Amino acid sequence: MxxxxxxxxxxxxGVHPAxxxxxxxxxxxxxxxxxxxxxxxxxxxxxxxxxxxxARGLKTAKSGTxxxxxxxxxxxxxxxxxRGIEAILEAAGYSGLIVNTDNDPHRERVHIETxxxxxxxxxxxATARLEHPLLEQLQREGVQMVMVNRRPEGLDLPxxxxxxxxxxxxxxxxxxxxGHRRIVHLAGPxxxxxxxxxxxxxxxxxxxxxxxxDPALVxxxxxxxxxxxxxxxxxxxxxxxxxxxxxxxxxLIALGCYDVFAERGLQCPGDVSVVGFNDxxxxxxxxxxxxxxxxxxxxxxxxxxxxxxxxxxxxxxPARSVLLPxxxxxxxxxxxxxx
Numbered sequence: 001m002x003x004x005x006x007x008x009x010x011x012x013x014g015v016h017p018a019x020x021x022x023x024x025x026x027x028x029x030x031x032x033x034x035x036x037x038x039x040x041x042x043x044x045x046x047x048x049x050x051x052x053x054x055a056r057g058l059k060t061a062k063s064g065t066x067x068x069x070x071x072x073x074x075x076x077x078x079x080x081x082x083r084g085i086e087a088i089l090e091a092a093g094y095s096g097l098i099v100n101t102d103n104d105p106h107r108e109r110v111h112i113e114t115x116x117x118x119x120x121x122x123x124x125x126a127t128a129r130l131e132h133p134l135l136e137q138l139q140r141e142g143v144q145m146v147m148v149n150r151r152p153e154g155l156d157l158p159x160x161x162x163x164x165x166x167x168x169x170x171x172x173x174x175x176x177x178x179g180h181r182r183i184v185h186l187a188g189p190x191x192x193x194x195x196x197x198x199x200x201x202x203x204x205x206x207x208x209x210x211x212x213x214d215p216a217l218v219x220x221x222x223x224x225x226x227x228x229x230x231x232x233x234x235x236x237x238x239x240x241x242x243x244x245x246x247x248x249x250x251x252l253i254a255l256g257c258y259d260v261f262a263e264r265g266l267q268c269p270g271d272v273s274v275v276g277f278n279d280x281x282x283x284x285x286x287x288x289x290x291x292x293x294x295x296x297x298x299x300x301x302x303x304x305x306x307x308x309x310x311x312x313x314x315x316x317x318p319a320r321s322v323l324l325p326x327x328x329x330x331x332x333x334x335x336x337x338x339x
Contacts, residue, residue: 003050004047004048004049005049006020006021006024006049006051008047008049009024009040009043009044009047009049010040012043012046012047013036013039013040013043014039015036015039015040019032019036019040020040020044023036023037023040023041024040024041024044024049024051025051025064025093026090026091026092026093027064027092027093027094028093063118063119063120063121064093064094064095064121065094065095065096065097065118065119065120065121066085066089066094066095066096066097066120066121066122066123066124066305066308067096067097067099067112067115067116067120067122067123067124068082068085068096068097068098068099068123068124069099069101069108069111069112069115069123069124069125069126069127070082070098070099070100070101070126071100071101071102071103071126071127072100072102072103072224073098073100075224075252076251076278076280076281077149077250077251077278077280077295077297078126078297080297080298080301081126081148081149081297081298081300081301081304082096082098082301083298083301084297084298084299084300084301084302084303084304084305085124085148085301085302085304085305086301086305087298087301087302087305088301088302088305088306088309089305089309092305092309094121094309096124097115097118097120099111099112099114099115105134108127108134109134112134112138116143121144121312122143122144122145122146122308122311122312123138123143123144123145123146123308124145124146124148124304124305124308125145125146125147125148126147126148126149126150127147127150131191132155135155135157136154136155139155139156139157142315144308144311144312144315145157145158145308145311146158146159146160146304146307146308146311147159147160147161148160148161148300148301148304149161149162149194149300150192150193150194151193151321156319157319158307158308158310158311158319158320158321159307159319159321159322160300160303160304160307160321160322160324161300161321161322161323161324162295162296162300162323162324162326163323163324163325163326164194164197164198164201165197165200165201165204166325166326167198167201167277167293167295167326167328168198168201168202168205168247168277168293169201169204169205169208170293170326170327170328171205171247171275171277171293171328172202172205172206172209172211172247173205173209174275174291174328174330174334175245175247175273175275175334176209176211178245178273178334178335178336178337179336179337180211180244180245180273180336180337181211181212181244182211182212182214182217182242182243182244182245183206183211183217183243183244183245183246183247184217184218184219184233184236184241184243184245184246184247185198185199185202185217185218185219185246185247185249186219186221186229186232186233186246186247186248186249186253186256186257187199187202187218187219187220187221187249188220188221188224188249188250188253189220189221189222189223189224190220192224194249195220195221195224195249198249198277199218199220199249202218202247203218216239216241217241217243219232219235219236220232221249221253224249224250224252224253225252225253225256226252226253226255226256226259227256228253228256229248229249229252229253229254229255229256229257230256230257230259230260231256232253232256233246233256233257233260234260234263237260237264243272244271244272244273244337244338245272245273245274245275245334245337246272246273246274246275247275247277248274248275248276248277249277250276250277250278251276251277251278251279251280251283251290251292252280253276254274254275254276254277254290254292254333255276255286255290257272257274258274258286268288268333269288269332269333269334269335270335270338271338273291273333273334273335273337274290274291274333274334275290275291275292275293275328275333275334276290276291276292276293276333277292277293277295278292278293278294278295278297279292279293279294279295279329280292283331284331286333288331288332288333289331289332289333290331290333291328291329291330291331291332291333291334292328292329292331293326293327293328293329294326294327294328294329295324295326296324296326299324300324303322303324307320307322
């Protein structure tokens with residue numbers, strides 16, 4: 001049985017093939033009379049017609065696809081970002097192709113080149129590294145990109161990020177108001193923009209609130225992971241560092257603290273209070289539930305998709321960056337320090 005073509009659909013619906021094409025494309029459907037569009041879609045469904053995006057891309061130089069480049073798909077913060085991206089892309093007639101780089105520069109380069117060979121119209125990239133030669137190259141070549149959640153230094157690209165400085169300040173202020181004076185910061189990796197930004201915000205908050213500023217109270221984790229958080233906290237405890245609270249670079253690092261508390265027989269928040277960052281799912285089910293900075297990840301994804309669609313529609317448009325406000329979710333992992 002021969003596969004139905006666009007002309008078959010147009011003939012059966014009694015319209016020109018160009019009209020049928022517009023009716024079947026969500027991005028151009030509004031250009032067609034509503035009754036005509038419904039008739040064309042019904043005929044296409046009856047005939048079993050499926051658009052050929054490759055053929056359409058060759059004809060129009062538009063593939064209707066966007067590359068989503070993620071550094072760690074196992075990190076629970078990324079699925080809601082992807083959901084937000086997909087919601088906006090789908091409404092605009094686009095789809096996303098997701099790749100996971102594992103923070104490996106070679107893997108990232110290979111994946112991006114593969115996506116470019118598939119004629120993606122742009123990229124939404126969540127890079128973790130401060131220095132990023134590949135992004136500099138892509139920018140020189142005119143590739144449309146939006147940075148999501150993180151932003152490398154020295155690149156004038158559209159970006160959508162949470163207001164990390166405010167989030168960290170909320171965390172430190174909350175602990176200070178409870179009476180904590182010596183607060184540890186388990187920072188993200190110091191070769192990532194987010195790790196550096198949150199560590200800087202922590203130092204500023206400690207200074208502004210008049211708390212004890214001791215370099216021994218800050219440690220950089222090797223990864224944004226539970227294991228790295230546990231390793232950093234063990235180092236603090238083994239060094240005999242005196243503290244009553246922890247501001248973790250993210251929720252996974254905070255979970256590593258919970259692991260060490262169980263190992264060392266420490267009570268949270270009785271012995272040590274902990275604040276995370278991101279508000280991952282199920283944190284309220286922990287014992288104790290984790291106090292954390294809530295980040296609107298789905299909104300971040302949606303705004304990133306909107307920024308990219310704007311850039312695709314008008315490549316000459318100046319790069320626009322958006323900072324999203326954050327809130328602190330106070331739960332059971334924070335309390336006044338023991339007397």
